[in-house]
Amino acid sequence: MPEHPASAIGNLADLQEGQIALSRFIVQGDRGLYVKPSRLESPTDFVDFVDRVVASGLYFRGLDYAKFVALLYDEPAADTCETTDDVFVAADITRFRPERQALYKGLRIEGGEATYLFQPVYLEATAEQTDSSENDESGSSAADTGRRPREVRTRLDIDEFIASAWEKGLRFGIDVAAVQEAIELDKPLRRVVARDRPFVPGTDAEIVEQSPGLRRNNAPRRLLGGRVDLCQFETRYPQVAAGVRLVKKRPRTPGVDGRDIGGKILPAPPSRDLDLGAIAGPGTQVSRDKDGEYLVTSVSGFLQIDTRSNQFSVADRIISHEGVSARTTGDLLLTGEVYEQHGEIQEKRIVKCRSIIAYADVFGNVVSAGGVVHLRSNLVGGSASNDHGDILVDGVASGSTLIAPQGSISLHRAENCVIIGRQVAVEHATNCDIVADDLSIDVAEACAAAGKTIRVRRSRARRELDNVLLVLVPDLSALDTRIAALEQKCAALTSEAAGHRRKIEALRGEKEIASYLALAGKLRRHEMTLKPEQQVAWRRLSAQVAPLLRTLSQLGEAANEMDAEVKRLGAQIEEEQAARDESSRGVACTVDAVEGETQVRTLLVRLADTPLNALSTKDLKARLRRRDGATKALFAGSTGAFSWTYWTPG
Numbered sequence: 001m002p003e004h005p006a007s008a009i010g011n012l013a014d015l016q017e018g019q020i021a022l023s024r025f026i027v028q029g030d031r032g033l034y035v036k037p038s039r040l041e042s043p044t045d046f047v048d049f050v051d052r053v054v055a056s057g058l059y060f061r062g063l064d065y066a067k068f069v070a071l072l073y074d075e076p077a078a079d080t081c082e083t084t085d086d087v088f089v090a091a092d093i094t095r096f097r098p099e100r101q102a103l104y105k106g107l108r109i110e111g112g113e114a115t116y117l118f119q120p121v122y123l124e125a126t127a128e129q130t131d132s133s134e135n136d137e138s139g140s141s142a143a144d145t146g147r148r149p150r151e152v153r154t155r156l157d158i159d160e161f162i163a164s165a166w167e168k169g170l171r172f173g174i175d176v177a178a179v180q181e182a183i184e185l186d187k188p189l190r191r192v193v194a195r196d197r198p199f200v201p202g203t204d205a206e207i208v209e210q211s212p213g214l215r216r217n218n219a220p221r222r223l224l225g226g227r228v229d230l231c232q233f234e235t236r237y238p239q240v241a242a243g244v245r246l247v248k249k250r251p252r253t254p255g256v257d258g259r260d261i262g263g264k265i266l267p268a269p270p271s272r273d274l275d276l277g278a279i280a281g282p283g284t285q286v287s288r289d290k291d292g293e294y295l296v297t298s299v300s301g302f303l304q305i306d307t308r309s310n311q312f313s314v315a316d317r318i319i320s321h322e323g324v325s326a327r328t329t330g331d332l333l334l335t336g337e338v339y340e341q342h343g344e345i346q347e348k349r350i351v352k353c354r355s356i357i358a359y360a361d362v363f364g365n366v367v368s369a370g371g372v373v374h375l376r377s378n379l380v381g382g383s384a385s386n387d388h389g390d391i392l393v394d395g396v397a398s399g400s401t402l403i404a405p406q407g408s409i410s411l412h413r414a415e416n417c418v419i420i421g422r423q424v425a426v427e428h429a430t431n432c433d434i435v436a437d438d439l440s441i442d443v444a445e446a447c448a449a450a451g452k453t454i455r456v457r458r459s460r461a462r463r464e465l466d467n468v469l470l471v472l473v474p475d476l477s478a479l480d481t482r483i484a485a486l487e488q489k490c491a492a493l494t495s496e497a498a499g500h501r502r503k504i505e506a507l508r509g510e511k512e513i514a515s516y517l518a519l520a521g522k523l524r525r526h527e528m529t530l531k532p533e534q535q536v537a538w539r540r541l542s543a544q545v546a547p548l549l550r551t552l553s554q555l556g557e558a559a560n561e562m563d564a565e566v567k568r569l570g571a572q573i574e575e576e577q578a579a580r581d582e583s584s585r586g587v588a589c590t591v592d593a594v595e596g597e598t599q600v601r602t603l604l605v606r607l608a609d610t611p612l613n614a615l616s617t618k619d620l621k622a623r624l625r626r627r628d629g630a631t632k633a634l635f636a637g638s639t640g641a642f643s644w645t646y647w648t649p650g
Contacts, residue, residue, distance in 0.1 A: 032091035059163030062091025112196035199258035202271035283314030448624035461596030587646035
């Protein structure tokens, strides 16, 4: 390693050759040289000082390169902020001897990089070094071998390297760790020692859509996994509710300037801004919230985006006259409250929405998630389902499936349909399979229906196919078993508690216990006091009855615990009985007029069986007309009337 000559710092009064006067912003401290940033009057003050140091044949020893660069170019660096205003920069300023300067060769600078060829370096030996090297380890002299060494190996120094690089125009971006590693390797090696720091471009302000499917897009809908659904357009009728965030303004971010290895700034291009107010149309407004600036809807309705001006607007309703087909709309997945369709919904097309009013015939499939499905015309060969709402068909439902497990279904006329709902009301049903908790039919012809409560005004056969009505009767065996077990346990506990209390009474009746309890009561109520000689007898009596008193206490605690358990079991029995009563309440069937072959049977609904509304269409048809051990005949005939109400056993 190179020697460190004496300090090359002087003063203006007695400045010598090889020394330099410190600038007013450079101060000496315990560790070395510090810079007072508050005293820097110009951005070039420190640069000029470094130029003057290097030009004077000096260099910074023990340089903190990160802070050095931060001071040169007014950039942030790790640990530049210390506890005082002073920033440490180097241990000293030292003379850069010419023979040491000669060790540092030229740099190759191209393409924003600087490379340097590291190789072993030698210095001409001084007289002292020559004398000391004349003897080898065995004591022989250089004269004995006929050689006198004239050069000695040395190494480069990182601080000298930085000063030499500065002089050659490399003033930024030195990889200090890479240079030090190459110096330590001490072998021929070409290495990149510095690189430009490129600028980081900023980002233009932009709008980011906050809700999926805002734009009308006739491209086929893309599914997960990269697949494409050719039956759906990407977005046809975008629907939004009031207060929905449509887009968010992503503010522009300024770029970060870079710097080349010569120290010059590489400026980042400026970014562009935008105004959300310019794209806010009717039904929308700009909202400035804590988390950003948004364009939000002020009313509920259908979203429209002007492709020429990019203006967003919301109308209160959309009325479609083009119908739903593979050519015009594809399948529709709508998120608004109401969809009004005046054209036909063609075969195999799917419309998913909350509520729909269809004025024309529906041949496809309508799926609702809780609104109202109102078909003003006919449902032919299609389906209508509503998970949490109602279905109304003003016209004829033919060859269709209608499902509303949590709602009601109201039909004017139904032919060859499968109908499943919580409550079903049909004016005229022909050859239909129906399942409902509450079923009401004015005229039933050749139908198979199951329900908890069934009301039929007129029952007719059709083409030798009879009506079959299944009254769904709950299977109470499990409830009855649980109630019986609870009652048995309750009776056993009651009997055991009574036995404990009889034992308690018997113990209390014994002479010693009775005397002790009577005397203890008087003492507790301060009705008497004991003399000293009586206290000895009292303690003796207490010791004699102590085991019996413990037995009394244990029996009392056990009896109380049994009483509490009996009370809890009683409440549980009441809950089970209430559940049994609730499950059998309203189970009834009434047929006002039987005008054709009609069969009425009960169907025991067991928990282990698959619910009727979960069966496939084929299995449901078979189950409704099948007789087995779960069914029991109530009526069979072609004339008369029928009325039956379920009676809960017990």
